[in-house]
Amino acid sequence: MTPLRKDAARNWDRILTVARELVDEGTPLQLNDVARRAGLGVGTVYRHFPTPEALLETVATPCLQTIADHGRKALEDDDPWHAFADFLTRLVEAQVSDPALAKIAATAEDTLPHTTELKQQIITTGTELLARARAAGAVREDLDDGDLVPLICGVAYATYVHSDTPADRIPTARRYLDTLLRGLRA
Amino acid sequence: MTPLRKDAARNWDRILTVARELVDEGTPLQLNDVARRAGLGVGTVYRHFPTPEALLETVATPCLQTIADHGRKALEDDDPWHAFADFLTRLVEAQVSDPALAKIAATAEDTLPHTTELKQQIITTGTELLARARAAGAVREDLDDGDLVPLICGVAYATYVHSDTPADRIPTARRYLDTLLRGLRA
């Protein structure tokens, strides 16, 4: 992987900046649109990111990385239930703050290998935290590993359905997750 | 509102049949596509249903009607918690069995006045059932009327994220709703 040429790197940054803006304002990512707003040719954008999905995943990568890092720290927490609940809280808050994350979280097929890897790390961490909480008798028995992602996405989705403005989302998400966690305790 | 001409009624039925098939197999409703499959001209489809949303809402209407009817019966149940929980169960099961319903449930703006009216009936019933359950001290205090729809949609969404095949959805949805209801009890 040779380093990018100077102009290419500059354009890559511009594209990502514009894409982040679009995602944040809820506009669907259209590559022609991104090109126009970034003041670049369409071809340039399509070369860097062959599909909107690839761009979306790249936009979401930093957040995904942050979550994965936090996961590693959560594994050092001594209280299994607290570690578990805290991790889920982070996941939900990240998703309702970042539409890009919410979209890629619900998708099974990834475009970029890197995304798959990060998601896998996060899922592994979540599974481990769940296993510990279960071992400590803190969560319901019938909660499966495979339920973690759907439940988190469900809470995030419910929050999006409820809240008009991004600012409302965090408290709403907290309330919903709180309810879920109550239901999850043994 | 004069009755439809014979050929128009026949085509209306064909369109609705095809649309139901498409919805059930998860294909997004595209009016050109519907026309092709129904063996009709594009214009015919567009005249009956100016937008995919209008068609989708029409497809979902019978289910919506059924739910509204069940709601009326639920109001006669003497056990407030049971009535409430049972109604939510029906809502969730309907949504995970019918993608059309799931889509229009999460949408605030309706195309057809009839849809708005039915949805309003259902929401009113839900609100009433919640009020009774709350009055009986059966549910958490901080659960608001406006949380009902988001939570139901959240459970349905979680179910869709979890399950690959439609057959898996009902049991999954039940488990998730069960967890939610636990969290909701006072």
Place this chain on the structure above:
DNA sequence: GAGGAAGCGGATAGAGAATCCGGATGTGTG
């Protein structure tokens, strides 16, 4: 069975996504 209203169908205009390649720009070398 003639007249008129209602409905049909698909050619075509329009919008948006994706490609492709001639030209421009950056990078390594003498």
Place this chain on the structure above:
DNA sequence: CACACATCCGGATTCTCTATCCGCTTCCTC
């Protein structure tokens, strides 16, 4: 510095799908 090569840029163009419009057909009424 100047040259040659590789890399990258840009947007005209093509491709794909959506939606409209209007001449023709079918149905209903008297």
